Amino acid sequence: MENALFYFFSGAMLFFGLMTITSRNPVNSAMFLVLVFFFMAGLFVLLHAFFLAAVQVLVYAGAIMVLFLFVIMLLNAADEEKRRRHWLGVIASAVVVGLLVFEFGFVLWSGNLDTVLPSLDAVGQTEAVGRLLFSSYLLPFEIVSVLLLAAMIGVIILGGKEKKA
Amino acid sequence: MIPLEHYVLVSAGLFILGIAGVILRRNALIIYMSLEMILNASNLAMVAFSRYHGNLDGQIFVFFTIAVAAAEVAVGLAIIAALFRVKQTVRVSDLSALKL
Numbered sequence: 001m002e003n004a005l006f007y008f009f010s011g012a013m014l015f016f017g018l019m020t021i022t023s024r025n026p027v028n029s030a031m032f033l034v035l036v037f038f039f040m041a042g043l044f045v046l047l048h049a050f051f052l053a054a055v056q057v058l059v060y061a062g063a064i065m066v067l068f069l070f071v072i073m074l075l076n077a078a079d080e081e082k083r084r085r086h087w088l089g090v091i092a093s094a095v096v097v098g099l100l101v102f103e104f105g106f107v108l109w110s111g112n113l114d115t116v117l118p119s120l121d122a123v124g125q126t127e128a129v130g131r132l133l134f135s136s137y138l139l140p141f142e143i144v145s146v147l148l149l150a151a152m153i154g155v156i157i158l159g160g161k162e163k164k165a
Numbered sequence: 166m167i168p169l170e171h172y173v174l175v176s177a178g179l180f181i182l183g184i185a186g187v188i189l190r191r192n193a194l195i196i197y198m199s200l201e202m203i204l205n206a207s208n209l210a211m212v213a214f215s216r217y218h219g220n221l222d223g224q225i226f227v228f229f230t231i232a233v234a235a236a237e238v239a240v241g242l243a244i245i246a247a248l249f250r251v252k253q254t255v256r257v258s259d260l261s262a263l264k265l
Contacts, residue, residue, distance in 0.1 A: 064234070068238070
Protein backbone atom coordinates (compact mmCIF):
# COMPACT_ATOMS: atom_id res chain seq x y z
CA MET A 1 0.00 0.00 0.00
CA GLU A 2 2.70 2.43 0.99
CA ASN A 3 4.79 1.47 -2.01
CA ALA A 4 1.88 1.95 -4.40
CA LEU A 5 1.10 5.36 -2.91
CA PHE A 6 4.74 6.39 -3.14
CA TYR A 7 5.03 5.47 -6.81
CA PHE A 8 1.68 7.07 -7.62
CA PHE A 9 2.53 10.32 -5.83
CA SER A 10 6.03 10.62 -7.23
CA GLY A 11 5.06 9.64 -10.77
CA ALA A 12 2.15 12.07 -10.82
CA MET A 13 4.34 14.77 -9.30
CA LEU A 14 7.04 14.40 -11.94
CA PHE A 15 4.43 14.24 -14.72
CA PHE A 16 2.72 17.43 -13.59
CA GLY A 17 6.11 19.08 -13.08
CA LEU A 18 6.85 18.34 -16.73
CA MET A 19 3.45 19.74 -17.67
CA THR A 20 4.24 22.88 -15.65
CA ILE A 21 7.35 23.71 -17.61
CA THR A 22 5.94 22.74 -21.01
CA SER A 23 2.47 24.26 -20.83
CA ARG A 24 1.91 27.31 -23.04
CA ASN A 25 -0.56 29.13 -20.86
CA PRO A 26 0.82 30.47 -17.54
CA VAL A 27 -2.54 29.83 -15.84
CA ASN A 28 -2.33 26.15 -16.80
CA SER A 29 1.25 26.08 -15.54
CA ALA A 30 0.13 27.49 -12.20
CA MET A 31 -2.64 24.88 -11.92
CA PHE A 32 -0.22 22.04 -12.68
CA LEU A 33 2.15 23.48 -10.09
CA VAL A 34 -0.65 23.33 -7.50
CA LEU A 35 -0.98 19.62 -8.28
CA VAL A 36 2.79 19.20 -7.89
CA PHE A 37 2.56 20.78 -4.44
CA PHE A 38 -0.35 18.54 -3.45
CA PHE A 39 1.48 15.38 -4.43
CA MET A 40 4.55 16.67 -2.61
CA ALA A 41 2.37 17.03 0.49
CA GLY A 42 1.34 13.40 -0.04
CA LEU A 43 4.98 12.36 -0.07
CA PHE A 44 5.50 14.32 3.15
CA VAL A 45 2.64 12.33 4.72
CA LEU A 46 4.31 9.11 3.62
CA LEU A 47 7.47 10.34 5.35
CA HIS A 48 5.45 10.99 8.55
CA ALA A 49 6.05 14.74 8.30
CA PHE A 50 2.42 15.64 8.94
CA PHE A 51 3.07 19.19 10.07
CA LEU A 52 5.07 19.94 6.94
CA ALA A 53 2.38 18.38 4.75
CA ALA A 54 -0.18 20.74 6.25
CA VAL A 55 2.16 23.71 5.87
CA GLN A 56 2.87 22.69 2.29
CA VAL A 57 -0.81 22.70 1.39
CA LEU A 58 -1.57 25.90 3.28
CA VAL A 59 1.43 28.00 2.32
CA TYR A 60 2.44 26.66 -1.08
CA ALA A 61 -0.78 25.44 -2.65
CA GLY A 62 -2.77 28.13 -0.88
CA ALA A 63 -0.93 31.38 -0.40
CA ILE A 64 1.92 31.26 -2.90
CA MET A 65 -0.11 29.92 -5.81
CA VAL A 66 -2.91 32.41 -5.19
CA LEU A 67 -0.25 35.12 -5.37
CA PHE A 68 1.01 33.66 -8.64
CA LEU A 69 -2.48 33.51 -10.15
CA PHE A 70 -3.23 37.02 -8.94
CA VAL A 71 -0.11 38.39 -10.64
CA ILE A 72 -0.82 36.43 -13.84
CA MET A 73 -4.33 37.89 -13.99
CA LEU A 74 -3.06 41.36 -13.04
CA LEU A 75 -0.45 41.42 -15.78
CA ASN A 76 -2.86 39.90 -18.29
CA ALA A 77 0.03 37.77 -19.45
CA ALA A 78 -2.11 34.72 -20.05
CA ASP A 79 -1.57 34.65 -23.78
CA GLU A 80 1.86 33.22 -24.33
CA GLU A 81 3.86 34.47 -27.27
CA LYS A 82 3.96 32.33 -30.37
CA ARG A 83 6.20 29.35 -29.94
CA ARG A 84 9.50 30.44 -31.41
CA ARG A 85 12.14 27.80 -30.83
CA HIS A 86 15.25 29.35 -29.36
CA TRP A 87 17.79 26.68 -30.12
CA LEU A 88 20.47 28.14 -27.87
CA GLY A 89 18.19 27.68 -24.87
CA VAL A 90 17.25 24.14 -25.91
CA ILE A 91 20.89 23.14 -26.37
CA ALA A 92 21.98 24.81 -23.14
CA SER A 93 19.23 23.14 -21.13
CA ALA A 94 19.98 19.77 -22.77
CA VAL A 95 23.64 20.09 -21.78
CA VAL A 96 22.85 21.15 -18.21
CA VAL A 97 20.18 18.47 -17.79
CA GLY A 98 22.55 15.83 -19.16
CA LEU A 99 25.29 16.88 -16.76
CA LEU A 100 22.87 16.87 -13.83
CA VAL A 101 21.49 13.43 -14.73
CA PHE A 102 25.05 12.11 -14.96
CA GLU A 103 26.02 13.70 -11.65
CA PHE A 104 22.95 12.58 -9.70
CA GLY A 105 23.13 9.12 -11.25
CA PHE A 106 26.80 8.81 -10.36
CA VAL A 107 26.24 9.95 -6.78
CA LEU A 108 23.24 7.68 -6.27
CA TRP A 109 24.92 4.73 -7.90
CA SER A 110 28.26 5.01 -6.14
CA GLY A 111 27.03 6.37 -2.81
CA ASN A 112 26.03 4.06 -0.02
CA LEU A 113 22.97 5.59 1.61
CA ASP A 114 21.97 4.28 4.96
CA THR A 115 18.49 2.91 4.40
CA VAL A 116 17.72 1.47 7.80
CA LEU A 117 14.35 2.99 8.61
CA PRO A 118 14.29 4.06 12.24
CA SER A 119 10.94 3.56 13.88
CA LEU A 120 9.47 6.65 15.43
CA ASP A 121 6.01 6.99 16.83
CA ALA A 122 4.01 9.02 14.37
CA VAL A 123 1.72 10.54 16.94
CA GLY A 124 4.16 12.67 18.87
CA GLN A 125 6.18 13.88 15.94
CA THR A 126 4.48 17.21 15.36
CA GLU A 127 4.84 17.89 19.06
CA ALA A 128 8.53 17.07 18.83
CA VAL A 129 8.92 19.45 15.87
CA GLY A 130 7.22 22.20 17.86
CA ARG A 131 9.41 21.63 20.89
CA LEU A 132 12.53 21.75 18.75
CA LEU A 133 11.32 24.85 16.94
CA PHE A 134 10.72 26.79 20.14
CA SER A 135 13.80 25.65 22.03
CA SER A 136 16.93 25.06 19.94
CA TYR A 137 15.69 26.97 16.92
CA LEU A 138 14.06 29.91 18.68
CA LEU A 139 16.47 32.52 17.34
CA PRO A 140 16.14 31.46 13.66
CA PHE A 141 12.37 31.42 14.16
CA GLU A 142 12.39 35.03 15.33
CA ILE A 143 14.74 36.02 12.52
CA VAL A 144 12.32 34.50 10.00
CA SER A 145 9.57 36.71 11.38
CA VAL A 146 11.80 39.75 10.84
CA LEU A 147 12.51 38.51 7.31
CA LEU A 148 8.80 38.26 6.57
CA LEU A 149 8.29 41.79 7.89
CA ALA A 150 11.13 43.05 5.67
CA ALA A 151 9.61 41.30 2.66
CA MET A 152 6.22 42.85 3.42
CA ILE A 153 7.68 46.36 3.62
CA GLY A 154 9.64 45.74 0.42
CA VAL A 155 6.52 44.63 -1.44
CA ILE A 156 4.60 47.68 -0.27
CA ILE A 157 7.38 49.98 -1.44
CA LEU A 158 7.74 48.18 -4.78
CA GLY A 159 4.04 48.00 -5.42
CA GLY A 160 3.05 51.49 -4.32
CA LYS A 161 5.05 53.45 -6.86
CA GLU A 162 2.40 54.05 -9.47
CA LYS A 163 0.64 56.94 -7.74
CA LYS A 164 3.59 59.22 -8.36
CA ALA A 165 3.98 58.35 -12.02
CA MET B 166 9.34 -0.06 2.81
CA ILE B 167 10.62 2.39 0.26
CA PRO B 168 14.38 2.76 0.01
CA LEU B 169 15.84 6.18 0.66
CA GLU B 170 17.38 6.16 -2.82
CA HIS B 171 13.95 6.37 -4.41
CA TYR B 172 13.06 9.51 -2.52
CA VAL B 173 16.40 11.07 -3.46
CA LEU B 174 15.83 9.99 -7.08
CA VAL B 175 12.40 11.66 -7.19
CA SER B 176 13.88 14.78 -5.61
CA ALA B 177 16.66 14.83 -8.21
CA GLY B 178 14.11 14.41 -11.00
CA LEU B 179 12.04 17.35 -9.79
CA PHE B 180 15.21 19.42 -9.39
CA ILE B 181 16.25 18.65 -12.97
CA LEU B 182 12.78 19.57 -14.25
CA GLY B 183 13.02 22.90 -12.43
CA ILE B 184 16.48 23.64 -13.84
CA ALA B 185 15.27 22.80 -17.36
CA GLY B 186 12.30 25.12 -16.89
CA VAL B 187 14.50 27.98 -15.73
CA ILE B 188 16.78 27.65 -18.75
CA LEU B 189 14.15 26.83 -21.36
CA ARG B 190 11.31 29.21 -20.67
CA ARG B 191 11.23 32.90 -21.52
CA ASN B 192 8.29 33.91 -19.33
CA ALA B 193 9.49 35.38 -16.04
CA LEU B 194 6.46 34.00 -14.16
CA ILE B 195 7.11 30.44 -15.34
CA ILE B 196 10.79 30.82 -14.44
CA TYR B 197 9.59 31.71 -10.95
CA MET B 198 7.37 28.62 -10.84
CA SER B 199 10.36 26.50 -11.85
CA LEU B 200 12.35 28.04 -8.99
CA GLU B 201 9.59 26.97 -6.61
CA MET B 202 9.88 23.44 -7.99
CA ILE B 203 13.63 23.47 -7.31
CA LEU B 204 13.02 24.58 -3.71
CA ASN B 205 10.42 21.83 -3.30
CA ALA B 206 12.82 19.22 -4.62
CA SER B 207 15.38 20.17 -1.99
CA ASN B 208 12.64 20.12 0.64
CA LEU B 209 11.73 16.56 -0.31
CA ALA B 210 15.35 15.45 -0.05
CA MET B 211 15.69 17.06 3.37
CA VAL B 212 12.49 15.52 4.73
CA ALA B 213 13.48 12.10 3.40
CA PHE B 214 16.93 12.25 4.98
CA SER B 215 15.39 13.54 8.20
CA ARG B 216 13.01 10.56 8.30
CA TYR B 217 15.62 7.96 7.48
CA HIS B 218 18.15 9.29 9.96
CA GLY B 219 15.61 9.72 12.75
CA ASN B 220 16.57 13.35 13.13
CA LEU B 221 13.98 16.11 13.14
CA ASP B 222 16.37 18.96 12.27
CA GLY B 223 15.71 18.44 8.58
CA GLN B 224 12.02 19.13 9.04
CA ILE B 225 12.80 22.35 10.93
CA PHE B 226 15.03 23.40 8.07
CA VAL B 227 12.28 22.70 5.55
CA PHE B 228 9.94 24.86 7.63
CA PHE B 229 12.40 27.74 7.35
CA THR B 230 12.82 27.10 3.64
CA ILE B 231 9.07 27.40 3.12
CA ALA B 232 8.98 30.68 5.06
CA VAL B 233 11.88 32.10 3.04
CA ALA B 234 10.24 30.92 -0.19
CA ALA B 235 7.05 32.77 0.72
CA ALA B 236 8.99 35.99 1.32
CA GLU B 237 10.96 35.48 -1.87
CA VAL B 238 7.87 34.92 -3.99
CA ALA B 239 6.18 38.04 -2.63
CA VAL B 240 9.19 40.25 -3.37
CA GLY B 241 9.92 38.62 -6.72
CA LEU B 242 6.37 38.93 -7.99
CA ALA B 243 6.30 42.57 -6.87
CA ILE B 244 9.49 43.16 -8.87
CA ILE B 245 7.96 41.44 -11.92
CA ALA B 246 4.80 43.54 -11.60
CA ALA B 247 6.88 46.73 -11.29
CA LEU B 248 8.91 45.75 -14.36
CA PHE B 249 5.71 45.02 -16.26
CA ARG B 250 4.42 48.50 -15.50
CA VAL B 251 7.49 50.01 -17.13
CA LYS B 252 8.16 47.61 -20.03
CA GLN B 253 4.72 46.01 -20.65
CA THR B 254 6.25 42.53 -20.93
CA VAL B 255 7.34 39.61 -18.77
CA ARG B 256 9.58 37.99 -21.38
CA VAL B 257 13.08 37.90 -19.98
CA SER B 258 14.61 38.22 -23.46
CA ASP B 259 13.00 41.67 -23.70
CA LEU B 260 14.21 42.63 -20.23
CA SER B 261 17.90 42.37 -21.00
CA ALA B 262 18.89 46.02 -20.47
CA LEU B 263 20.15 47.33 -17.15
CA LYS B 264 18.63 50.74 -17.91
CA LEU B 265 14.88 50.96 -18.11
